[in-house]
Structures are given as C-alpha cells and as structure tokens.
Amino acid sequence: MQQESLIEYGSRRVIITLTAIVCALLEIVDTTIVNVALNDMKGNLGATTSEVGWVITAYAIGNVIIIPLTSWLSQQFGRRNYFAASIILFTICSFLCGNATTINELIIFRFLQGVGGGALLVTSQTIITESYPPEKRSMAQAIYGLGVIVGPTLGPPLGGYIIDTFESWPLIFYINIPLGVIATLLTLQYVRSPKYGEKKAASEIDWLGIGLLALFVGSLQLVLEKGQDEDWFSSPMISLFTALAVLGGFFFIWREWTAKNPVVQLRVLKNSNLRVGTVLSFIMGFGLYGSTFIIPLYTQATLGWTATQAGVLMVPAALMTAFMMPVIAQLMQRGVPQQFLVAAGMLVFFFFCYWGFKIITPDTAKANFFWMLMMRGIGMGLLFIPITALSLSGLKGKQIGEGAAFTGMMRQLGGSFGIAAITTFMARQTMQHRADLVSHIDVTNPADLTRVAAMQQNFMAHGLPPNLAEQFAYKALDGGVMKQAMVLSYMDVFWYIGVMFLLCVPFVMLVRSNKKKGEKLDLSNAH
Template sequence: MQQESLVEYGSRRVIITITAIFCALLEIVDTTIVNVTLNDMRGNMGATLSEIGWVITAYAIGNVIVVPMTSWLSQQFGRRNYFAASIIIFTISSFLCGNATAMWELILFRFIQGIGGGALLVTSQTIITESYPPEKRGVAQAIYGLGVIIGPTLGPPLGGYITDNYSWPYIFYINIPIGVIATLLTLQFVRSPKYAEKKAINEIDFLGIILLAITVGCLQFVLERGQEDDWFNDPTITLFTVMSALGLFFFIWRELTYKNPIVELRVLKNGNLRVGTILSFILGFGLYGSTFIIPLYTQSTLGWTATQSGMLMIPAALTTAFMMPIIGKLLEKGVPQQYLVALGMLLFFVYSLWGYMIITPADTGSDAFFWMLIVRGVGMGLLFIPITTLALSSLKGQQIGQGAAFTGMMRQLGGSFGVALITTFMARQNMVHRNDLVSKLDTNDPDVINRVNSLAHGFAAKGMDAGTAVRSGYKVLDYSITKQAAVMSYMDVFLYLGLMFLICIPFVLMVKAKKAAKLDPSAMH
C-alpha cells in the first residue's frame, strides 16, 4: 500500500517529473560535456594527455561506486533528503571544478561531483516510476528515458559551443542555477517512502561499502586506463584487475551472508530484473559506444570542429524524444516488451551496417549521416523504455529502487566496457590494417612511383629542393595509408557492434517463454 501512497496526480506529478528529469540530465550531460573541452583544459592547466584523461575517469569512478548504494542510502537518510543532498554536492563541486587552479584539484572535485551525480540518475528513475500508477509505468519510463538518451548527445555540442564562445569553466558553472532550482523543488515536492526503519550505526555494512568501492573503483580504473597503459603489460593495470576480481568475490559473499547488506543482491532472484540488467549492459555498450565513435571519426578523420560533430547527433536525439511517448503508449496497450527490444536491436544492426558502408577517409558529408542516425534514434527509443520497464515491471516497493540501481550501474559499466573495448580494438585493428596496406605497396611498382613523382613535382613547384620534395611525397603517401587504416578500423567497429546486437535478438525473443513463470518471485520480501 505504501507504494500506492507515492503515486502523484495533476500539477504535483508534473513538477516532480520535471525535477527528476532535470537532475538526470544534469548528471548525464556532465558525463560527455567535458569530452570536447579536454584540449582547452590541458592547455590551461599545463597537463599531459594522460593527466587530463583523469577528468573523465575520476567522475566515472565516483559515479559507479555510489550507484549500487543509492537504494540503501535513500532508506538510511530518507529519499528526499538524500536526493537533495546529492544535488547540493553535485552543484557545489561543479562550482569548485570551474574554479580549480591545479590538476589535482580538478580531478578531486570531479570525483566528488561523480559521487553526487551517481545518485541523481537512479533516484530520478525511482521517483518517476513511483509517482505514476503501475499501468502508466511505460509512459513514466518514456519520460525518464528522454533525459537518459538525449543527455549524452547534448553534452558534446553544448560543451563545444560554450568552449568556442566562452571558456571551459562555464561548462561547470551552467549546472549551478539548475542545481539550486532542483534542490528547492525537491525539498518542496518530493516525498520519501516509509520503508523499514534506518539501521543503527553498528548495523551499517561498512565492509560491504569498502569492498564495493574497491571492486567497481578498480574495474573502472582498468577500463578507462587499460588501452593507454598497454593493458596487462603494465603492473598497475594487472594489480587493479586482481584487486577488482578479489573485491567482487568477497563483496558477493559478504552481501549474501550479512543481515543488512548495502546492496540487496537477492532482488536478482527476479527473472525479469536479471534479463533487464543484462540488456541494460548491452544498451550502455551500444549507447555510449556509438556516441563515442562518431564524434571521434568526424573530428580526427574528417577534421570537423567539436560543435559540428556535436550538432550531427541532435536529429537522432530528437527522433528518440519523439519516439518515447509512442513507445510508452504501445507498452500501455500491451505490446510485449521483448518484441520492441528485438525490433530496436534489429534497427541498431541496420544503423551499424549503414555506418560500415558509408564512411570514407575524406569526403563523407554530414548529409550521409542523417538517415543513418535517425535509424539509431528510433532504435534507441525502442530499446531504452522496454528494457527498463521489463526490468522493473514485477518489482514492488523498495525493490524498485534496488532494481533501478542494478540497471543504472550495468548501463554505466556497459558504457565503460564499450568505450574501453572499442579504443583497444581500434588501436589493434589500426596496426593490422596499416601493416597489411604497407605490405601491398611495392616501391618499385610503377603506380607507386608515379604517385610519389607527381606529389614531388607539386612540392618542387612550391620551391622545395628535389630530395626534400621526394621525401615529402613519401610522407603524404604514408599519411594517406595511416588515414585509410584508421577508416578501416572504424568500419570494423561499426560491423562488430551491429553483429553484437543482431546475435542478441533470438535470446531476447526467448524471454517470452519464461516471463509468465517468473512474474511471481517479485513478492520476495
């Protein structure tokens, strides 16, 4: 009955929904907004490339550590208080990030910002889900999904525009007014559920908290830094991998045996949540992986600006936004979630195959991406809401918060795995393709000689001496090989991402057979 008491109506529900979406957007936009400003930060702070990478890593680690604990922290302090405190932490650390004068300060404040932000995403989802009656949950997830899908896409163009027209601290300062308004609205309108009494200090699972922090913190570090530090050839990466594996083993053991666990793993007995958690991981992999790959390709290979790359993604985000209410209505009418997920995965495969076919070393225009990204937008809409509703559909009361924490964490980890695997895969494929192309080039081949000679003539006409002109001709040839190898690596990423989604379709359709049998265990507690 408590769950019913949290259902809101009229203008109150509208205000709560808007507040929760703004908070989710704050968190997600901040995940990607810094990507296009790293160069400016690096110049301003006098930092190395690997140091500036920590601006992203520190935020992600703070985020992933706190996400699984949100349900427990909400019970401990009351959801409204915890949500408001998280917004305040996020807002203050945003101000401190903008004011940072040394690299270590910026990294520390980004970590604290990540801790504040982690709660915003999952708690927003729980608040929206519980504000709507069960039959309108599809619409609730559609509304929440707007923030989650549009957020990563809004980050790069917004970051590019602010950096080009103002300066990088303003990407953090824009959070402050939104944070202040969201805090006031939360304290005024959001209600806390009356769950179990909060635990006494001696019952708090401090060991669970430490083991969780070690497990996900080390894992996130390995995923973010692995490629740059040459994976297991680096002793630090190896050490952190071992620590993460041991941390996970002892964390699971602790949570299953302790009376008041920090993360309620038993909620995973629910079959729908288990399937939803796995699908959330795959969704994160595709969502963040594809958001990462296209700006990278357009900026590094086609030479676009940050703003141009970001703007390219906006039509797809608007398409997803347009799809959300339609999909919410389809779910309300009883269309099975797994059919929609399967269709979404098929569209994602079409998008990836399209990308594989159109990218070139130099002359892929922005119009070539338009319809391909529209297909991605429709596919993402079909994936996000049905996956989330499937995961949370048969949970009750505080289990909704625990389930949202699992799906949120797995989506984040899926994104981290996606970006880490894509970067590693591309670096390896780049070498393979380059070696392959070079092996096919014979310096005695008349075509190669003619190409180099024509390039050398061009340089000589600009006043270079003969020897330098020939060397410059070979350099241009080498550059075009490097570019061609890079493009072939991007093609491989598109192809394999698409195949991954295609392979998942039969497994998603199989969920149907198990669904009826597994709706019952939701009344576990």
C-alpha cells in the same frame, strides 16, 4: 499510504517537477556534454586519447557506485537533505572540474561529480512520481521520460557551441553552477521527505561490499584503460590490478550473497527475466554510450569537423528516440510482447552499426550520416522501455526497486566498460592496420614513386626546396596511411558492436514474458 501523503497540487507541484527535471538534466547532460570537448581537453591538459577517455568513465563509475546506496542514504538522512547534498556536491565538483589543471585532477573531480550526479537521476524520478496522484502517474512518467531523452540530445550540441564560441572547455562545467544553486534552494524549500520510520545504524550498511565493489570496478577500468599503453601483462602494474579486479569481483559476489544487509541484492537475480535483463542492460549501455563516444570522436579527429557540427549531428537521432517512446509504450499497452520489441531493437541497432561500417571513409559527407543515425534513434527507442519492462516483469513489491537498481547499475557499467574497451581496441587495431598498409607500400613500385613525386612537386610549388619537399611528401604519405588505419579501426568498432547486438536476438526471443495484455507495468522505481 506513504506515497499518497507526498502528493502535491498547483504551483507547488509545478516547481517540484521542474526542480527534479532540471536535476535529472544536469546529470544526463554532463554524461554526454564532454564528448565533443575531448579533443580540446587533450590539447590543453597534454593527455592521450586513453587518458581523456577516463573523463567519461570516471563519471560513470561514480554513478555506478552510488546508485545502490541511494535508498539507504535517503532513509538515513531524509530524501530532501540527501537530494540537496547531492546537488551541492555535483555543483562544487563542476566548479573544481572547470579549474582542473591536470588530467588526473579532472578525472578525480569527475568521479566525485558522478557520485553526486548518481543520486540526482535516481531520486528525481521518485520525487516526480510521488508528487502526482495515482491516476496521473503515467503523465509524471512521461514528463520524466521526455527529460531523460532531451538530456543526451542537449549535451553534444551545447558542448559544441560552448567550445566553438568561447574556445574554453571549462565553461561546459561552469554552466552547472547557477542551475545547481537554484535547484538546491528550491529543493530545501519545496521537496518533502517520506516518513521512513526508525533510522538504521551506520554499522548496518555493507561497507565491505561498497569497498569491494569500488575495488572491482576501479581495477577493471584501470586495466582496460592502461593495458594497451603499458603493454598489458608485461607490466607489473597491469598484472597487479588484474589480480585485484578478479579478487575484488569474487569477494564482492561472495560478500553480497552472505551479508545480512547487502549493498547490491544479488538474490533478486534468481528471477530468469531479470538475469537476462541485466545482461541486455549492460549490452545496451555498451552500445548507447559507445556509439555516442565514437561518432563525435570520428567526425572531429578524422573528418575535421567543429565541436558544434559533431554535436548537432546527434540531435535528429535523439528526437527520433523521443518520438518512438510513446509509440513503444502504446504497443506494450496493447499487448505486444516485450521480447519482440527488444529483439527488433537489437536488429535495428545491428543495421545501424552495419550502415556505419559501410559509410565510414576518410572523407564521408555529412548527409550520409542522417538516415544511419535515425536508425540508431529507432533502435534505442525500441530497446529502452522494453528492456526495463522485461527485466521487472517477474518481480513484485520490494523486488522491483532492487531489480531496477541492478539494471540501472549494469547499464552504467556497460557504458563505462564499452568506452574503455573501445579506446583500447581502437589503439590496437590502428597499429595493426597501419602495419598492414605499410607492408603494401614499396619504394621501388612505380605507382608509389609517382605518388611521392607528385606530392614533392606540390610542396616545391609552394616554395620548399627539393630535399625538404621530398621529406614532406613522405610525411604526408605516412599521415595518409595513419588516417586510413584509423578509419579501418572505426569500421571494426562498428562491425563488432553490430555483431554483438545481432547475436543477442535469438536469446531474447527465448525469454518468457510475464506481462499480460492490458497490464500496466509500474516503473515508478525504475532508474
């Protein structure tokens, strides 16, 4: 068998495993490491919150577009060569990201970095799985799974440490360079390619489908990111890209249903469990990436924490997820239905969001976050493996790979959609809450006048003349209103994400499970 021929032993297998894990870590760490550097990027590059959100979404879009192409590219150029080329692209773009002088440059290089990174995550799992004999495949999956869990854990604290210690956000990209060089050399030396048989002609790839996918996703993201700034459909640009997104989406679906070799195999969605699984993957990506985006942003922008403090805050929750993974795997092996675990995960994630909604204030203490985030860790542990298992439970053979590619793409797309939607929603809600709060301030109200007078006296005590002290007092009052409005918008985000997860619970419970007790689901092709 093809997989049997790629089995490695001894030190060679150790080197291949470490190389693949390092590459997967590079990809995953770079998804989250920039979260705690967004404020520094905003200040250094003169960008708005919506613009700097593109640093994350551009990377995710690059991932989404390349994932469906990975199988064809591996066959065309050989897995080893394609894997090495992806590492080289990722490493070069890391250097270019660090050297970016404008926000637009950084966004372009992050997109290209995401194109290189998409192959690293997808191919690393296959390389590790095929390097182990069948009886040790579960160990290979466990090794890979721990790497996947550690990645998001390392990102924020590592990024925070670099920002606070060296005060230079480009370093978060430069640290990829030596690891990328070493991984490239080891890949070329040790990784082997399977024999795929005759190569397919370049004319057989669905170039039109790729173009329509890029047009659809790119236009949709631009509308979500820029819509608020451009006053939505009063802007000709937003109207144009909305039309492009709708047309791109329509013709992409039409193309994939009619093409001989579609880039995304939509026919596999005839399986009902996979249809539900792709929706759940999208929602999980929305919650996973949305919450890892909003929490560091809140703690830094509102609470004034350092980047390191914001990053370290997420570590216990990620470790809890890592702890939960083998527990969930054991429950599934003993026959606990996947839909029960997914429903429990959705419910736990709702309570995490509701907890966040209740504790968010302009000065929430650090201790208040611990158990809330531990609940997030439990929820993610309950969701990650069972959603993949549920999605693939009705598929066989080649369909498993096609289904896994689809759920992986939807998870990434859900994340980029979530971040774009959250930044736009927060901008609108902050302005709405500010208007509501200002309407309750009355310059003739004795209580408001007393508050302004107290602040004026405070500024005068620090040496300001009465007229300037009064101006500063009103500015401070306005600043307090704005801060409270932002806190209310963060609360709204937690509430709406929580409700979205809660509404999924009854639908998940209606899904049939095709997995019998004691049956082991093959996730070797899961992305």
